[in-house]
Amino acid sequence: MPRVNLPSDNVEYPGLGVLIAGHFLEKDTYQTRRVNGMSDWLITFTLSGEGYFIVDDEKITSSQGDVILLMPKVPHQYGTREGSEWNFMWVHFSPELFETNYLSGENLVKLTMENKHIQNRLSQAFDKLILDYRERNNYWFELCQNSLKEILLLIAQKQKYSIEPRVEEVLHLLSKQMSESFKIEELARKVGLSPSRLSHLFKENVGSSILETLKQMRLNQAALLLEHTDRNASEVAVEVGFQNYNHFAIQFRKRFGISPRNYKKSAQ
Incomplete structure (x- = not known):
């Protein structure tokens, strides 16, 4: 301060x-x-x-x-x-x-x-x-x-x-366009690496895979939207990048121990 x-x-x-x-x-x-x-x-x-x-x-x-x-x-x-x-x-x-x-x-x-x-x-x-x-x-x-x-x-x-600069760039891309679909091949091409090399570097630096990291970003954002906006669970699922609600609900429960709809009720 x-x-x-x-x-x-x-x-x-x-x-x-x-x-x-x-x-x-x-x-x-x-x-x-x-x-x-x-x-x-x-x-x-x-x-x-x-x-x-x-x-x-x-x-x-x-x-x-x-x-x-x-x-x-x-x-x-x-x-x-x-x-x-x-x-x-x-x-x-x-x-x-x-x-x-x-x-x-x-x-x-x-x-x-x-x-x-x-x-x-x-x-x-x-x-x-x-x-x-x-x-x-x-x-x-x-x-x-x-x-x-x-x-x-x-x-x-x-x-x-500090983490590997290309991994840092991938994290930035994921957070900036979190709701979009990503292919590891596309991310690898953007940072000048092969898909296998990027996957190895990413897990080495971050501790989890690219797809797992993206999923956690989406779930954390979903929890924030459920708690602080009037969007319902189905709307939130689509907004953060889950196209299948049932898959979203299963992953959300694994992450927070409660269904998205009950999470919203408890927040209210």
């Missing part, structure tokens, strides 16, 4: 810390050097081109999809790699603004977000952060905090709970 609560109409820099963000496109003459480090955290997300960071005499390249997380008080240098342009989003924020114990304790962390869905989520979160920071409308700082929190959690998720 954020550690400060500033007035929503405050359009100056926060008195207890800094939260600033931007989007740069820089040629290879761009360079920043801080021999004593800085008091803030720095996060960069490379959209295209290449940048570099030098920390502890080690030079690290940042390319498309790379996130760099730099801790406060670490001497560093960064800039655009020679012969390239660097298109990147960035944010500085003071340590007191957010709890960061769940992040890696290394001076510099580089994460490559191979999954296009996660790249898009990061880009959208940065876009919202930058726009709210620039516009300074009511609640701008709280909105910036929300966007930054999403960025930090996506980074933490990648650090601690």
